[in-house]
Amino acid sequence: MSSRVRWRVRAGHGFVAAYVVLLVAFGLVPTGYAIAFAFTDSTGAFAGLANFAAAASDFRFAAAAGHVAVYLVLWLVTLVVFVVGLALLLHRVTSRSLSRSLRFLYYIPGALAGSASVLVWLFLLDPAVSPAGFLLRAFGFDTFGQVVAPEHLPVLFTLIAFWTGAGGWIVVMYGALNTISPDLIEAARIDGAGAWQTARRVQLPLLRKWIVYMVILAFAGGTQLFVEPQLLSQASVGVAGRDYSLNQLSYDFAFRNDNVNTAAAVSVELLLVGLVAAGVFVVRSRFFDAD
Amino acid sequence: MTAKLDSGTSQGNGRRRIASLACGVALLLSACGSGGGAVSTRNEFKPVEQTGGKVTVWVDSTRLAAAQLYQKQHPSVPMEIVTYDGNANGSNYLQTKVSLFNRTGGGWPDVVFSSQNNETTWAVQAKFTAPLNKGLLPQSLLDGWAPGANDPCTVDGTLHCLRNDLSQTVLWYDATLMKQWGYQVPTTWEQYEALGKQVAAEHPGYLVGSAGDTFTPEIYLWAGKCGANQITGPKAVTVNTTSPACTRMAALLDTLIKNGTLSVSSVFSSDFGKNHAGKILMMPGPAWYGGALFQGTFKVPAGRIAVAPMPQWSGDNTPSVGNVGGGTWLLSAHSANLKAATDFLTWVTTSDDYQGKVAPGYPAYGPAARTWLANQNSSGYYAGDIAAPLQAAAGQVWPGWGYGQFSQEAIWAATVTPGLNAGKSIVSMLPDWQNAIVNRARADGYQVNQ
Numbered sequence: 175m176s177s178r179v180r181w182r183v184r185a186g187h188g189f190v191a192a193y194v195v196l197l198v199a200f201g202l203v204p205t206g207y208a209i210a211f212a213f214t215d216s217t218g219a220f221a222g223l224a225n226f227a228a229a230a231s232d233f234r235f236a237a238a239a240g241h242v243a244v245y246l247v248l249w250l251v252t253l254v255v256f257v258v259g260l261a262l263l264l265h266r267v268t269s270r271s272l273s274r275s276l277r278f279l280y281y282i283p284g285a286l287a288g289s290a291s292v293l294v295w296l297f298l299l300d301p302a303v304s305p306a307g308f309l310l311r312a313f314g315f316d317t318f319g320q321v322v323a324p325e326h327l328p329v330l331f332t333l334i335a336f337w338t339g340a341g342g343w344i345v346v347m348y349g350a351l352n353t354i355s356p357d358l359i360e361a362a363r364i365d366g367a368g369a370w371q372t373a374r375r376v377q378l379p380l381l382r383k384w385i386v387y388m389v390i391l392a393f394a395g396g397t398q399l400f401v402e403p404q405l406l407s408q409a410s411v412g413v414a415g416r417d418y419s420l421n422q423l424s425y426d427f428a429f430r431n432d433n434v435n436t437a438a439a440v441s442v443e444l445l446l447v448g449l450v451a452a453g454v455f456v457v458r459s460r461f462f463d464a465d
Numbered sequence: 466m467t468a469k470l471d472s473g474t475s476q477g478n479g480r481r482r483i484a485s486l487a488c489g490v491a492l493l494l495s496a497c498g499s500g501g502g503a504v505s506t507r508n509e510f511k512p513v514e515q516t517g518g519k520v521t522v523w524v525d526s527t528r529l530a531a532a533q534l535y536q537k538q539h540p541s542v543p544m545e546i547v548t549y550d551g552n553a554n555g556s557n558y559l560q561t562k563v564s565l566f567n568r569t570g571g572g573w574p575d576v577v578f579s580s581q582n583n584e585t586t587w588a589v590q591a592k593f594t595a596p597l598n599k600g601l602l603p604q605s606l607l608d609g610w611a612p613g614a615n616d617p618c619t620v621d622g623t624l625h626c627l628r629n630d631l632s633q634t635v636l637w638y639d640a641t642l643m644k645q646w647g648y649q650v651p652t653t654w655e656q657y658e659a660l661g662k663q664v665a666a667e668h669p670g671y672l673v674g675s676a677g678d679t680f681t682p683e684i685y686l687w688a689g690k691c692g693a694n695q696i697t698g699p700k701a702v703t704v705n706t707t708s709p710a711c712t713r714m715a716a717l718l719d720t721l722i723k724n725g726t727l728s729v730s731s732v733f734s735s736d737f738g739k740n741h742a743g744k745i746l747m748m749p750g751p752a753w754y755g756g757a758l759f760q761g762t763f764k765v766p767a768g769r770i771a772v773a774p775m776p777q778w779s780g781d782n783t784p785s786v787g788n789v790g791g792g793t794w795l796l797s798a799h800s801a802n803l804k805a806a807t808d809f810l811t812w813v814t815t816s817d818d819y820q821g822k823v824a825p826g827y828p829a830y831g832p833a834a835r836t837w838l839a840n841q842n843s844s845g846y847y848a849g850d851i852a853a854p855l856q857a858a859a860g861q862v863w864p865g866w867g868y869g870q871f872s873q874e875a876i877w878a879a880t881v882t883p884g885l886n887a888g889k890s891i892v893s894m895l896p897d898w899q900n901a902i903v904n905r906a907r908a909d910g911y912q913v914n915q
Contacts, residue, residue, distance in 0.1 A: 233904040302735035317736045319886035408556065411679050411731065412878035429561040431908060432587065
């Protein structure tokens with residue numbers, strides 16, 4: 175018995191060790207590297223906040239920050255509302271085979287690699303080749319250029335991100351709903367709660383931590399918006415999506431303007447924003463409290 | 466023979482790195498080779514140790530044929546041919562990679578083709594390019610290039626790349642339709658505009674040009690002597706997009722966009738191919754439109770497409786044309802096999818076998834251009850002689866438009882194209898365009914005059 179426990183502990187350490195190695199190599203070391211770059215100039219001398227000032231005063235910075243903010247609001251709201259809503263609906267589906275095939279259907283787009291699924295969208299959004307071209311034309315869009323007009327971009331990126339990323343979360347939420355004891359639901363039903371009240375008073379409060387977890391990760395992912403605008407920019411030959419997000423700006427600083435230090439400053443800012451937001455969510459939701 | 470990009474490190478890298486490190490240390494200690502008297506040798510080119518070995522060549526898919534042909538004709542030269550996007554549309558792939566190679570101290574390709582002609586604006590600073598007219602190539606050979614062709618490659622009198630092809634603009638037109646409808650080919654912009662109005666009334670749906678591409682300003686506004694991009698020094702630019710020359714041409718475009726004879730879709734877009742490709746009467750555009758667009762993309766039958774000189778404003782007696790791209794070849798300063806690399810570079814830019822007979826674009830090297838034109842004429846694809854107007858246009862590219870580090874195409878795409886799609890006029894967007902150019906230029910460290 176005790177040797178078995180020891181073996182389990184050791185196996186646990188083994189798994190964690192592999193993760194720690196990767197975390198150090200691809201998480202902590204690059205972060206330290208970026209912080210070092212952000213506070214030095216191209217000669218390696220300490221530069222104080224000069225790189226941060228250079229980034230903030232660039233003509234692209236405010237616009238990019240605004241774009242990311244609008245996108246984040248749209249993306250987080252749609253993610254929470256639709257993921258939780260769909261998971262609750264899915265949970266009420268009584269036919270096992272239907273539930274199973276729906277879960278599979280939701281998950282498929284997420285199984286594609288991120289940039290590949292964005293590429294799929296580049297075709298979907300071009301009325302001349304899109305299988306949904308009739309829908310685009312019904313909205314009055316006859317050319318790709320009209321579809322990717324600047325004011326449409328936040329909605330388009332939200333659509334793409336939802337399609338590529340939400341399926342996995344629906345499956346996770348569904349799993350979380352399954353951990354709620356059937357007795358509890360049954361008790362609620364006996365007390366006269368309908369589907370809506372059960373969801374609102376019983377299931378949602380119990381899902382809170384899962385939702386917070388999703389929001390933290392989605393927030394971090396959303397602030398790092400890059401692949402969608404970058405690929406769209408290439409596909410539209412620069413008409414839409416160039417320098418759209420802060421991450422693209424950082425990329426441009428590093429590789430177009432040959433200014434790695436300012437690029438690092440932007441990425442450190444993104445890291446800070448992500449950490450602060452995660453901290454707020456964790457504290458406000460008492461994420462680590464034991465129930 | 467063709468390898469994926471990330472597998473391209475050769476064995477010589479370690480040695481090369483040591484050699485360049487040694488030179489770096491030597492530089493610090495003794496100002497590396499400053500024994501030449503009063504002349505400043507700060508920028509003198511010091512090749513790395515010539516250890517020979519494989520020549521790594523980066524080409525885009527169009528130029529792949531060139532590298533493969535060379536390998537076939539010179540089987541003894543050890544070559545690694547790598548295809549990449551050719552930096553098309555300002556993708557910046559090359560600059561990204563070179564700046565990473567500079568950080569790691571190895572991995573540079575020996576010879577690179579780029580579809581952009583402004584690479585020297587960063588590549589010289591990044592110390593990637595070898596100077597070509599300081600001993601590597603004889604001046605007698607370099608004199609063969611069309612006048613001004615290598616201007617974008619020249620920095621402070623030193624040649625840092627070789628122009629692959631010229632992209633002077635001409636007026637392409639459908640000779641069969643012109644004759645059938647009894648129209649005269651316009652020689653002035655006034656006639657061009659009048660014909661555009663006539664086509665809109667008599668043959669609606671037909672085009673006299675396209676204004677939907679990122680290079681639209683290079684076709685019309687460059688040819689119209691609009692001073693949007695006057696590069697006055699290595700880091701200085703004068704920008705004026707609201708001069709009479711600019712507004713006059715912009716107003717002409719607006720008129721023809723409004724009556725539907727200028728398309729606002731890119732000629733390469735699926736929309737254009739579907740809705741406009743078979744309905745082109747005229748199209749001002751670069752030399753490569755003939756092969757790449759009319760023959761290759763639109764599949765216009767032989768015997769229809771002809772070339773006329775670019776229209777000019779009446780009363781202007783110094784004809785000017787625009788220019789759309791024209792690729793360049795760069796030789797790496799880090800090459801450990803400069804001899805083989807230079808041989809390839811010379812062959813690929815000057816040989817009749819490739820430039821004269823195979824290349825899709827108008828060769829920048831004069832003797833090859835003559836072979837190329839003769840070949841085009843004898844191919845029977847074009848209606849009439851295309852050599853004379855193309856040759857004349859090669860010497861008429863307006864020199865007031867320069868080759869800066871910032872991409873004018875990208876600026877136009879992000880600033881003006883969305884407005885065009887939303888139905889705004891170009892004239893109304895000229896101030897925004899100016900603003901965007903100024904911002905981009907400043908971000909790249911340019912001194913901007915307005």
